[in-house]
Amino acid sequence: MKQTIFFTLVRASALVITLALGGIILYIFLNGFSVISWDFITKPPTDSMTKGGIMPAILGTVYLTFGAVAVGLPLGIASAIYLTEYARQRRVIRLIRVGINCLAGVPSVVFGLFGLGFFVIYLELGSSILSGSLTLGFLILPTIIGASEEALKAVPQTFREASLSLGVTKWQTTYRIVLPNALPGILTGSILGIGRAAGETAPIMFTAAAYFTAKLPGSVFDEVMALPYHIYVLATAGTNIEATRPIQFGTVLVLVAVVLGIDLIAIVIRGYMRRNKRW
């Protein structure tokens, strides 16, 4: 009897979550689908952003997301390697971990302000893809470190022992044996970070995103439009907010699609890496 109630509850919660997710996606889809066209995703906005497409914003988000991964992934993996493979003093490890958890709890707008103060102004990188990527890279760092640590710990200790017992150095063991076996797991966890990097608005609004620029970025020092910020602008500061409602929904739909697309790339890479890594 108790079991039946419990199962029903568990099923109900699973159903609620699925319905909520499905509902959101369906709502976006129904409202946004009408504006999606080839022109919408390949043309820049026109008429004060009330018409035309969103191509610069799509491109900007893709650049920023890959930039964030390029910053966050190496740094995050390196930190995780230090924590799991090298750091021996428990107190040091605990201190670092507290720091990482705090970082994870910092509101994204604070990252944005930090990026503005440090990268944009102090390092004089300006509002640019570089500043935005660095800011987003730091934002997703805790996620990547966490995922990497778990993945590194999951590599059997016997692999490390076998490698070391062959007179292979610790660094070579980490680089040749531990890391390749942990990479699929690292990527799995990092996919969450990728989604976050693509979707965040606050960190890029001060550091990278342009209100409007029809010009496509020529280098990492240029400003870009970005999907989340474009949605924010259209919905709050546009010249004609009501008239651009369909464009807003269309942009949201594209953003969701871009995030899923980037996730898909990560999943494919992971699948490729996993093929020979069974233990």
Place this chain on the structure above:
Amino acid sequence: MESCDIITVSHVNFFYSAVRALTDISMNFKKNKVTALIGPSGCGKSTLLRLFNRMNELIDGTRVEGEIIFENENIYAPNVDPVEIRRKIGMVFQKPNPFPKTIYNNISYGPALNGFSKSDMDALVEQSLKQAVLWDEVKDILNKSAMNLSGGQQQRLCIARALAMKPDVLLMDEPTSALDPISTAKIEELIEELKDKYTIIIVTHNMQQAARISDETAFFYLGHLIEYNKTEKIFTKPDIKQTEDYITGRFG
């Protein structure tokens, strides 16, 4: 007979944090012999084995006292690099632990990272696999994953992998405990052949195995070396009652 000793252990104590695992161990290991370390679980035999290639220091909070002399040098002297020691003293583990790589790359991994030339690698891989009596079974599938081999084949691959480094000493930590009787017999035959070229120190729970394959046997109990002598003597007329009790199965 001093010149025949390859490893000399003198007054070694070993601690896991506050727990003493080995107490005042002194013994010599003879070159090109098979020495078996036996004793009940937790007696310190595996701990001692892992001292010879400095594997214990991977565990936090361990401490060694005393000296282990290998090639006229204390391997625990501060200037000694454990990586150098492990090149000369190879190890085979309890459970087969091939890398998730191809059979070929399992063998070539250690030598390649230690600067062994690529052009001679094929020959080294073949030679190592032949030494481990695995060549005929795998020569056509060298580029297949080692994870597809059977447990016994994997363990022989691990032996081949250790041999490819051309070590002087081969440490074996219960190498057959995870294997079926046929695979075990193959490994035992292999050990018999290998002792012409290598010094083998093997930890085993299996008394018959120690009796079958070893020249010398050391019996440990609660971190102490109780008795160390020729295998024949240990298994027929041990000097100490505890040893006799253990090998006749009265405790353990």
